[in-house]
């Protein structure tokens with residue numbers, strides 16, 4: 485569903501919930517999440533799964549937690565080698581999907 489138009493060599497590793505994930509310098513975290521099939525990264529107050537949607541910093545549905553505890557919009561944050569992100573609520577794990 486979500487794929488790169490011109491695939492490039494993957495030269496860095498980021499960690500999503502401590503799982504290594506190959507990426508490229510300059511990739512947006514939201515792109516990486518979608519490429520990894522993670523379309524739901526947290527839950528709305530009513531429990532509805534939410535994930536990257538607008539890809540331009542408007543919807544705030546792509547919030548991820550960085551290793552230092554800050555929350556950032558994945559669609560506005562670039563990947564760096566060794567970066568660790570944590571999904572605020574693993575709705576995917578809880579629902580078994």
Ligand code: FES
Pocket residue numbers: 514535536537538539540541542543544545546547557558559560
């Ligand atoms: S995808 Fe909408 S703010 Fe990031």
